[in-house]
Amino acid sequence: xxxxxxxxxxxxxxxxxxxxxxxxxxxxxxxxxxxxxxxxxxxxxxxxxxxxxxxxxxxxxxxxxxxxxxxxxxxxxxxxxxxxxxxxxxxxxxxxxxxxxxxxxxxxxxxxxxxxxxxxxxxxxxxxxxxxxxxxxxxxxxxxxxxxxxxxxxxxxxxxxxxxxxxxxxxxxxxxxxxxxxxxxxxxxxxxxxxxxxxxxxxxxxxxxxxxxx
Amino acid sequence: xxxxxxxxxxxxxxxxxxxxxxxxxxxxxxxxxxxxxxxxxxxxxxxxxxxxxxxxxxxxxxxxxxxxxxxxxxxxxxxxxxxxxxxxxxxxxxxxxxxxxxxxxxxxxxxxxxxxxxxxxxxxxxxxxxxxxxxxxxxxxxxxxxxxxxxxxxxxxxxxxxxxxxxxxxxxxxxxxxxxxxxxxxxxxxxxxxxxxxxxxxxxxxxxxxxxxxxxxxxxxxxxxxxxxxxxxxxxxxxxxxxxxxxxxxxxxxxxxxxxxxxxxxxxxxxxxxxxxxxxxxxxxxxxxxxxxxxxxxxxxxxxxxxxxxxxxxxxxxxxxxxxxxxxxxxxxxxxxxxxxxxxxxxxxxxxxxxxxxxxxxxxxxxxxxxxxxxxxxxxxxxxxxxxxxxxxxxxxxxxxxxxxxxxxxxxxxxxxxxxxxxxxxxxxxxxxxxxxxxxxxxxxxxxxxxxxxxxxxxxxxxxxxxxxxxxxxxxxxxxxxxxxxxxxxxxxxxxxxxxxxxxxxxxxxxxxxxxxxxxxxxxxxxxxxxxxxxxxxxxxxxxxxxxxxxxxxxxxxxxxxxxxxxxxxxxxxxxxxxxxxxxxxxxxxxxxxxxxxxxxxxxxxxxxxxxxxxxxxxxxxxxxxxxxxxxxxxxxxxxxxxxxxxxxxxxxxxxxxxxxxxxxxxxxxxxxxxxxxxxxxxxxxxxxxxxxxxxxxxxxxxxxxxxxxxxxxxxxxxxx
Numbered sequence: 062x063x064x065x066x067x068x069x070x071x072x073x074x075x076x077x078x079x080x081x082x083x084x085x086x087x088x089x090x091x092x093x094x095x096x097x098x099x100x101x102x103x104x105x106x107x108x109x110x111x112x113x114x115x116x117x118x119x120x121x122x123x124x125x126x127x128x129x130x131x132x133x134x135x136x137x138x139x140x141x142x143x144x145x146x147x148x149x150x151x152x153x154x155x156x157x158x159x160x161x162x163x164x165x166x167x168x169x170x171x172x173x174x175x176x177x178x179x180x181x182x183x184x185x186x187x188x189x190x191x192x193x194x195x196x197x198x199x200x201x202x203x204x205x206x207x208x209x210x211x212x213x214x215x216x217x218x219x220x221x222x223x224x225x226x227x228x229x230x231x232x233x234x235x236x237x238x239x240x241x242x243x244x245x246x247x248x249x250x251x252x253x254x255x256x257x258x259x260x261x262x263x264x265x266x267x268x269x270x271x272x273x274x275x
Numbered sequence: 276x277x278x279x280x281x282x283x284x285x286x287x288x289x290x291x292x293x294x295x296x297x298x299x300x301x302x303x304x305x306x307x308x309x310x311x312x313x314x315x316x317x318x319x320x321x322x323x324x325x326x327x328x329x330x331x332x333x334x335x336x337x338x339x340x341x342x343x344x345x346x347x348x349x350x351x352x353x354x355x356x357x358x359x360x361x362x363x364x365x366x367x368x369x370x371x372x373x374x375x376x377x378x379x380x381x382x383x384x385x386x387x388x389x390x391x392x393x394x395x396x397x398x399x400x401x402x403x404x405x406x407x408x409x410x411x412x413x414x415x416x417x418x419x420x421x422x423x424x425x426x427x428x429x430x431x432x433x434x435x436x437x438x439x440x441x442x443x444x445x446x447x448x449x450x451x452x453x454x455x456x457x458x459x460x461x462x463x464x465x466x467x468x469x470x471x472x473x474x475x476x477x478x479x480x481x482x483x484x485x486x487x488x489x490x491x492x493x494x495x496x497x498x499x500x501x502x503x504x505x506x507x508x509x510x511x512x513x514x515x516x517x518x519x520x521x522x523x524x525x526x527x528x529x530x531x532x533x534x535x536x537x538x539x540x541x542x543x544x545x546x547x548x549x550x551x552x553x554x555x556x557x558x559x560x561x562x563x564x565x566x567x568x569x570x571x572x573x574x575x576x577x578x579x580x581x582x583x584x585x586x587x588x589x590x591x592x593x594x595x596x597x598x599x600x601x602x603x604x605x606x607x608x609x610x611x612x613x614x615x616x617x618x619x620x621x622x623x624x625x626x627x628x629x630x631x632x633x634x635x636x637x638x639x640x641x642x643x644x645x646x647x648x649x650x651x652x653x654x655x656x657x658x659x660x661x662x663x664x665x666x667x668x669x670x671x672x673x674x675x676x677x678x679x680x681x682x683x684x685x686x687x688x689x690x691x692x693x694x695x696x697x698x699x700x701x702x703x704x705x706x707x708x709x710x711x712x713x714x715x716x717x718x719x720x721x722x723x724x725x726x727x728x729x730x731x732x733x734x735x736x737x738x739x740x741x742x743x744x745x746x747x748x749x750x751x752x753x754x755x756x757x758x759x760x761x762x763x764x765x766x767x768x769x770x771x772x773x774x775x776x777x778x779x780x781x782x783x784x785x786x787x788x789x790x791x792x793x794x795x796x797x798x799x800x801x802x803x804x805x806x807x808x809x810x811x812x813x814x815x816x817x818x819x820x821x822x823x824x825x826x827x828x829x830x831x832x833x834x835x836x837x838x839x840x841x842x843x844x845x846x847x848x849x850x851x852x853x854x855x856x857x858x859x860x861x862x863x864x865x866x867x868x869x870x871x872x873x874x875x876x877x878x879x880x881x882x883x884x885x886x887x888x889x890x891x892x893x894x895x896x897x898x899x900x901x902x903x904x905x906x907x908x909x910x911x912x913x914x915x916x917x918x919x920x921x922x923x924x925x926x927x928x929x930x931x932x933x934x935x936x937x938x939x940x941x942x943x944x945x946x947x948x949x950x951x952x953x954x955x956x957x958x959x960x961x962x963x964x965x966x967x968x969x970x971x972x973x974x975x976x977x978x979x980x981x982x983x984x985x986x987x988x989x990x991x992x993x994x995x996x
Contacts, residue, residue, distance in 0.1 A: 119341070139398050148397060153308035154301015156518070158468045159551040163926035166468055194301035207299040211291050214894045218748025219298030220468040220518025226299060241939075249933040252926060254468050254519050255748050256901030257894060258937040 123187045127152065128196025136183055143167045143178035146193060154194035154223045158252070165251030168224035168231075169193050175231035177250075194223035197230070205273040206230050209264035217255035225251045229265045230275050238269040289890035290760075290768055293752045294516070303516045306472040306486040311544040315344055317537055318400040319388035319530070319553070320407040325416035325919030326591075326622045329380040329389060329409050336406040337392055342399035344541045346407070347391040347533070352377035355536055357502040370432035371593035373625065376529045377536075382411065383592055384624045385418075385919040386556045388530065393537050393545055416622040418919040420563040420588040427586040427617035435596035435616055435633070439604055441669070442611030447580030450571025454647045458568065458640040459986040460969075462912030463561035463905075464554065465629050466931060469518020471549040471558050473531040475538035483535060484511040490524045491785025492743050496778040498527035499535055512778040517747040521902070522628040523558040524747070525787050530557055555924040559627025560912055562587040564599060564636045568644035570609075576652050576662045578609035583641060587633075589618045590625040597633030602718055603641050605670040605852070607663040622919055628787065630902055631965040634719055639906075642715040642970030643985065646977065653698065656714060656974065657684050668852035676851040677949035677958075679882045680716070683858045686943050687714065687880040691860040700981040708864040708873075711979025717857035717966030719789055721883070721949075721958035723844035726798035727781035730759070730806045731837035734828040738766050739835075740802070741774040744783035744795050749961060750891030751775065754792050755799045757888045758955060762803040765821030781839060789855065789959025792887055794843075797953035802840040804954075809838055844952070853952055855883040857963035859900060859971040865979045870991030872976060874904055877940040879968070884958035885948035892960060896942035899964020905932045906965070907972035909988050 120135040127150060136145060143160075146152045146169070155178055158166030162180040169178045170192040197204040206229050209215070216222040228251045232238050237247035244265050245258070253261065268275060297303040320337075322329075334346040358375050376388050390407050394400035417423050430436040447453060474486040483505070489495040492512040500507045517524065530547060538545040549557055564587040571579045583603040589595045600614035631638075649656040661681060667674050687693075696712035697703050703710040729741045740759055746752050752773045759771050774780065783795050813836065814827055828836060862876035879900045886892045909930035913923045923929045948956020969987060976994070977983045984993050 137396075137398055139402075144397055147308070148314075151310050152301070153304065156305075156468070157307075157470060157548070159926050161551065161925055161927065163551075164468065194299075198300055203296070203299065207296075210299050211295040214292060214295075214890050216292075216295075216298055216748075217750065217891075217894055217898055218468065218517060218519040219294070219303050220305065220516075220748075222298050223301050245934040245937070249935040252468065252931060252933060254466060254521070254902075254931060255894075256898035256932065256937070258901065258932070258934045259897055259939050260894060262934065262939075 121184060123184055125183070125186055126190045128192060138182065138184050140183045141179055142169070142181040142183045142186055142191070145183040146178060152193050152195050156220055156223060158221065165228060166221050166224040168227040168251065170227060170231065173234070175228055194227060197226065204230070205268050205271065205275060206264070209268045213260045213264040213267065214257070215261040215264040216253070216257050221251060221253045225253065225261055229261070232265060233269050233275045238265055241266065289888055290753060290757055292750055292891060293756050293773065305469055305516045305518050306474060306488045306514060307546060307548050309474060309486050311476055313543040315393050315395055315541060315543045315545050316397040316400040317391050317393050317534055317545050317547040318404040320390040320392065320404045322382045322385065322387045322389045322409070324382055324411045324413050325385040325418065327382050327411045327413040329382065330412050332390065332407065332409045334390060334407055337403040340399065340403035340406060342395040343392060343403045344395065344543070345393040345537060347377055347537055347540070348389065349377045349380050353536060353540055355502050355532060356504040370430070373593060374529050376533045383590070384556060384622055386553065388533070391533055391537055393541050416919045418621050418623055418914055419916040420565065420586070420619060420621065423619045423621060424565060424586050427619040429616065430594050430596045430618050433594060433596040435598050435601070439612070439614040442580070444580050444582045444611045444613030446611045447569050447571030447582065450579045451574040452648065452651050453571045454644050454651065455569040456567070456644060456647060456985055458566045458643060460561070460564045460636045460639055461987060462563050463629055463910045464912050464929060465521040465523040465560065466554055466926070466929065467519030467521055467523065470551065470554065471524070471530070472547070473534040474544060474546045475535040476544035477539050477542065481505055482509045483538070484513070485535065486513050487531060488517055488520070488524050489514050489527070490517065490520050490745055490747055490787050492745060492776060492778040493782050494785050495527050495531070499532070502532050503535065510778070514745045514776040517745055520747045521630040522632065522787065525628055525785060528558055551926065552924045555912060555921050556624045559625065559629070561629035561636065562589065562595065562626035566599070566637070566640040568640050570644055570648060572648055572652065576654055576659050578607055578663045580611040581609050582613045583637070584615040585637065586617045586619060588621050588623065588626065590623055591620045593625045594618060595626045597628060599633035599637040602634050602637050605665060605668050606641065606716070606718060608665040608669055609663065630899065631962045634717070634962065635906065635966045635969070638715065638717055638967045639969045639973070639987065642967055643973050646713065646970070646974040647983065655698065657688060657693070660684065660716065671852060673850060673852045676848070676853040676951040677884065677947065678854070678856065679945045679947050680856045680858070683856060683880040683882045683945050686945065687858045687860040687878045690878040690941055690943060691862060691876060693860065696978065700978050705864065709867055709979040711863050711865065711975040711977065712861070713971045713973065713975030713978055714858060714860045715967035715970030715974060717859065717963040717968070718854050719959065719962040719966060721793065721853045721855045721952055722790060723797050723848070723953050724784050724790055724794040725841065725843035726783040726795045727839060727841040728795070728798040728802040729781050729837060729839040730802040731835045732806065732810060732824050732828065733835045734825055734833065736770050736825045738763055738771045739774065740772070740799055741780045742783040742795060742798065743775070743778055743780040744791060745776045745786050747786050749895050750888055751786065751791055751795065753891050754796060754888040758796050758799050759803045762800065762807055766824070789961040789963070792957050793953045793959055796887060796955055796957060798840060798842045800954045801842040802838055805840055806836065806838045810836060848951060851951055853949070853958070855881070855958040855960055855963045857881050857967055859903065859968045861971045861975040863972065863975040863979055865976060865994065870994035872908055872989060874936065874938060874972065876938055878943060879940065879964065880943045880945065881960050881963060882945040883960040883963065884952065885956035886944045886946050887955055887957050892944065893942045895960055896964045897940045899961070900940055900968055901932050901937055903965045903968020904936065904972060907969040907987060907989055911988050
C-alpha cells in the first residue's frame with residue numbers, strides 16, 4: 062500500500078506499468094486469434110500493442126454528424142453524448158450541470174428533437190444528426206432566438222443559456238409556445254439558477270410572435 | 276392574459292450584456308473548457324461514514340484500472356509544503372482552519388474525499404474511483420443543529436462575534452403589544468449551474484497555471500502560492516467566465532489544492548469537476564440557523580425593545596460566522612436592542628456565505644416578526660415600518676449617506692396594488708384560491724474598497740480597461756463598459772474592451788458582498804477620468820470633448836496612451852452609515868385544499884443609488900427575487916442524521932425554482948445617486964435582491980391563510996397540518 066509508485070508512476074506513454082487486465086489480454090488467446098506467434102506477441106507487448114488491442118476491444122465505431130460535420134469515431138460505449146461533445150470534439154458550448162438529466166444545461170437536438178445529452182449514450186446517436194449551440198447561428202448571423210436572448214437579457218452567468226436556447230427553439234418547433242403559461246411549462250426542464258426565467262419567457266414570446274423561421 | 280397587462284413591458288433598455296454574443300453562441304469559455312495537451316481527469320472517492328478514522332484503504336484495483344495514472348490517499352499523497360506552515364502546536368487554534376485533504380486518516384464529515392483518482396479520461400477515472408474500498412473506525416457523529424443547540428457558544432473570532440446591547444432590550448417584555456417567536460432557516464445550497472472546476476497545469480517545476488471556478492482570481496492565486504510555497508507571480512489563475520457561484524467560490528477549497536497537487540505528481544494537466552452531489556458538502560452552504568425574535572411596541576406601534584438571538588451550525592474544525600442578527604441593530608428606530616449570536620460545531624463540512632449571507636437569514640426572522648407585530652397591532656405592515664423608520668443609524672448615531680426607503684415602500688405598494696390587501700388574513704379569494712399580499716425589507720452594507728485599474732487608449736481606436744476582477748454572471752463587464760463610456764462619450768461601446776478574470780492583471784477584490792460596482796466601478800471611473808485628462812494634456816488646451824483619438828495617437832507616434840490607477844473610498848465615508856435597501860412585495864395564491872402556494876405577482880424595489888447598467892441591474896434584482904422565492908418555498912438541504920448524510924443532494928430532490936414557478940417580476944429602482952459612496956453614485960444590489968424576499972413570501976402566505984409558517988421552506992404539508 063505504501064509503495065504506490067507502481068500506481069502512479071506513468072511510463073512515457075502515460076500508461077500504468079502494472080495492469081492485470083492487460084496482462085490477461087497478453088496471455089489470452091486473443092492475440093493468437095490475430096495469428097501472431099508467441100515471440101511476436103511478446104515483442105508486440107513491448108511495443109504496447111497489447112494496450113492498443115485492449116483499447117480496440119473497449120471501443121466501438123460510431124458515425125455522428127454534429128452541426129453538419131460528419132465524424133467517424135471510435136469510442137467507449139459508456140461515453141455520454143455530452144462528454145463526447147465536450148471532451149473529445151471540444152464543442153464546449155453544451156454544458157454539464159448535473160449529469161442526471163435534471164437541469165437541462167446539456168440540451169442538444171438529435172434529429173431535430175431536444176434531448177438531455179448527459180442521459181444519451183453517444184453510441185445511441187449512431188447515424189443521427191446532432192445540433193449543438195455552436196451550430197445554431199449561420200456564420201456571424203445569429204439565430205433569432207440568440208438575438209432575442211441578448212435583447213431580453215435572458216441570462217446572467219450564461220451557463221444554462223445554450224441549453225435554454227436549444228430548448229426554446231424546440232419549444233416553438235413543437236408548438237408549445239402559444240402562451241406564456243405554456244412556455245413556462247415546456248421550458249421547466251431547463252433550470253436557470255441566476256433566475257432569468259421572466260426574461261427567457263419574454264425572449265421566446267418575441268421570437269414566436271415575430272413569426273421568424275426557427 | 277389579464278395579469279400580464281398590469282406589468283411593465285419587457286425591459287430592453289440599456290446596453291446589452293457585453294459578453295452576450297459569446298454566451299448565446301457557446302463561445303464563452305468556462306474554467307473546465309480549456310483544451311490542454313495530455314489532459315487528465317480527477318475523480319474523488321468519498322467517505323461513507325461521518326466521523327472516525329480510515330483503518331485501511333484498498334486502492335489496488337483502481338491503480339490497475341485502465342488509464343489510471345495516480346491514486347492519491349493520505350498514505351501516499353505528496354506533501355503540500357504550505358500545509359505545515361503557521362502551525363504552532365503549543366497553541367490551540369482559536370477559530371480553526373479549512374480542512375486539508377489526504378494529510379491524515381481522519382474523517383470529519385460524510386462525503387469527505389478519501390482518495391483522488393487521476394486517469395486519462397473522465398470515464399476511466401470515474402470507474403476506477405468506484406473500485407476503492409476503505410475500512411473505518413467509526414465514531415459517534417452529530418449533524419443535527421437542533422439537537423446540538425445546547426452546545427452553542429459565541430464564536431471565538433470573526434467579525435460577527437460578541438453580543439450587542441443598547442438601552443434595556445428587556446423592555447419589550449413590558450410593552451403593550453408583544454411578539455416572541457422562533458424561526459428556522461434550513462440548510463440552503465448555492466447550487467450554481469456550473470459545477471466547481473479546477474484545472475491545474477504545472478508549466479515548470481515552480482510554476483503553475485490554474486483555470487478555476489473562483490469569485491476572486493487574486494485570492495485563489497494567493498492561496499495556491501501559499502500552499503505550494505511559490506512566489507505569487509509563479510501562479511497564474513484565469514477565470515474568464517463563471518457559471519454562477521452565489522458565494523460557493525469565495526474561498527479556495529481543499530479539492531482545489533488537491534488538484535494542483537495531483538497535477539504536480541502526474542506532470543500533466545489535471546481537471547477536477549465536482550459532481551452535483553459534491554456541490555452539497557464540498558463547497559459550502561447556507562447554515563441551518565435557529566432564531567428567536569422578541570419585540571415589543573406601544574399601542575401606537577412604536578418599538579420599545581427587540582432581542583434577536585441566533586444559533587447556527589458550523590463544522591467541528593472551523594468557525595464560520597455571518598451577520599445574521601446585525602440588521603436588527605440598525606434597521607428600525609428602537610431605543611433598546613440586544614442581539615446574541617452563537618454557533619454550534621457539527622460533524623459536517625464548513626458552511627460559507629450564500630447570497631445575501633446571514634442578513635437573508637436574519638431578515639426572514641426580523642421581517643416576519645414585524646409582520647406579526649403589525650398583525651397584533653391591527654395596523655398595516657408598511658405603516659408599522661414607517662412609524663419606526665430610522666432617520667439616522669441607531670447603532671452608531673451617524674447619518675445615512677442616503678436612504679430612500681420610504682419612497683421604495685410607496686413605489687412597490689403602488690405597483691403591486693397593495694390597497695387590495697385585506698388587513699384580516701384569509702378573507703380574499705380568487706377562483707377558489709386564497710389570496711394574500713406580503714412585503715419584507717432587505718438591507719446590506721454599501722461600501723467602496725480598493726481596486727487597481729489600467730486604462731489605455733490604443734491607436735486602433737479601442738479603449739482597453741483591465742483589472743483582475745471576475746464576473747460571476749452579474750454583468751460586471753457590462754457595468755464597467757457603461758461607466759467608461761459615460762466618460763469617453765466619443766468612443767462607441769463596441770470599441771470599449773473590458774478585460775477581467777486574470778491574476779496577472781491589476782488587482783481587484785473578490786466578487787462578493789455587493790461591492791464590485793462600487794469598488795471596481797469607482798476605480799474604472801477614476802482611471803478613465805485620469806486617462807482623459809492625460810489625453811487632454813497631450814492635445815493641449817482647447818481640445819474637444821469628442822476628439823479623434825486614433826488620429827492624435829498616430830500623429831504623436833504613440834501606439835497607446837495608458838494610466839494605471841489605484842483608488843478607494845473617500846475618508847468622508849467614515850462619517851456616514853451607508854446601506855443599500857430593498858423592499859419586496861409578493862402576491863400569493865394558496866390552494867385551500869392542497870396547500871399549494873403559487874407566487875402570482877412580485878415587485879422588488881431597490882434603493883441602491885444610481886443604476887449604472889439598467890438592463891443587467893434589472894436581471895440581477897429579478898434573479899435575487901427568484902432565489903428568495905426558492906428559499907421561501909422549496910429549498911432545503913435534508914440530512915438523515917442517523918447517517919449524517921444528505922438525502923436530497925441533486926437537482927431533482929433539492930428543489931430550486933423553475934420557469935413554471937415564476938411569474939413576471941417587476942424590478943423598480945429608486946435610482947437616486949449617492950455620491951458619497953463613489954463618483955457614479957451607485958450602491959451594490961446583489962445581496963439586497965434576495966434579502967427580505969423569504970419574509971415577504973411568508974407574510975403573504977399568512978395574509979392569504981392566517982397560517983404563520985416560521986420554519987422554511989413553506990411547503991404544503993406545513994400549511995395543511
